[in-house]
Amino acid sequence: MEELYCIGCGSKIQTENKEKAGYIPPSKLEGEIENIVCHRCFRLRHYNEIIPSTVTTDEYYEILSSIGKEDALVIKILDLFDLEGSMMPELAKLTNNQELIILLNKRDLLPKSINGNKLMHRLKKTFSENNLKPSKVFVMSASKKHNIDEIASYLQEHQNNRNIYVVGASNVGKSTFLNALIRSFTDIKQDVITVSHQAGTTQNVIEIPFLEKHIIDTPGLINEHQFLAYLDDKAAKIVSPKKEIKPSIFQLKPGQTLFFGGLLELNYLEGEQNSFACYVNHLLNVHRTKTENVETLKETHKDDDFFYPKTNGEKLKTITFHLKGDEELVLPGLGFVSIKHPGKVSVTIDARITPIVREKLIG
């Protein structure tokens, strides 16, 4: 195929991967192929709708290096439900030199009862540990449109003739946020169109006119350390919560195991009777058993759906954690388990995924 580029965002046109920049359905390459517009730019131009696209780490660095050069306002979106996974340390270099606003998304998934000030205090600690110095932090729910108007007004007041770059890992809700934002400011009857791509500017980004400059949507960086990178759509639906999570609480003694579908095995090794509050989607089956019965259980269910969903990974790893009490074991992409008392646990998991322990976020 001759090399073609989208006139909207400058992405190289491709027909293989819907989730990647520059995609168009193969049928669109028949006949007239002048002034070609990729699927994303088409949706934005005709339906005022942003759809997600993703890039790998290498491609991401390329984009960052070019936006790092201008005096811009950077909006970084984090997923409260996968805080560590969405942190993207790659961004620190960029955001250290530019004004940074952090939007903490998916507030609706965490219990309503959490004290907002306490949560913010705890999060500020996480930001400073990650070398992030935001000038402003908003907690929001993009899908429930909570706090969007406030953010839109803040941006209008603080844009100061700069481009606004929106960055985030894939799945943090960047597209949902941008769609909500577009709706919040397009009551001024402005058409949201992508501007014609200029040679030498960053490729793969979509530019939305905003006051005298642009809001620029960068592709999402795929987080390869979390489950969603390895699950198909059906399995992703099972692990992705849509509303406030009510934890399933298990009282465990050493020698007991929790299965999270077929995704991981959490063994309680040492400690007193302990409370394990599992903040995961209600569709994911959390099953308790005696550790000594694990192998038999696997054998019994080797041909059915008991251990569903599963990743396609062939290599597993087992990691041991010594918990201090009042800590959370983060299962990236699934949620977390809040463990009350000190103890020793092990997690057997797809080798590509990295669970961590953190000081508890809630409660």
Ligand code: GDP
């Ligand atoms: P992107 O990859 O960052 O562009 O993320 P999307 O906007 O495509 O959102 C990823 C997933 O998160 C989708 O299933 C959204 O419905 C969901 N999502 C986005 N914002 C929120 C939110 O505020 N709350 C909840 N519960 N889900 C959200």
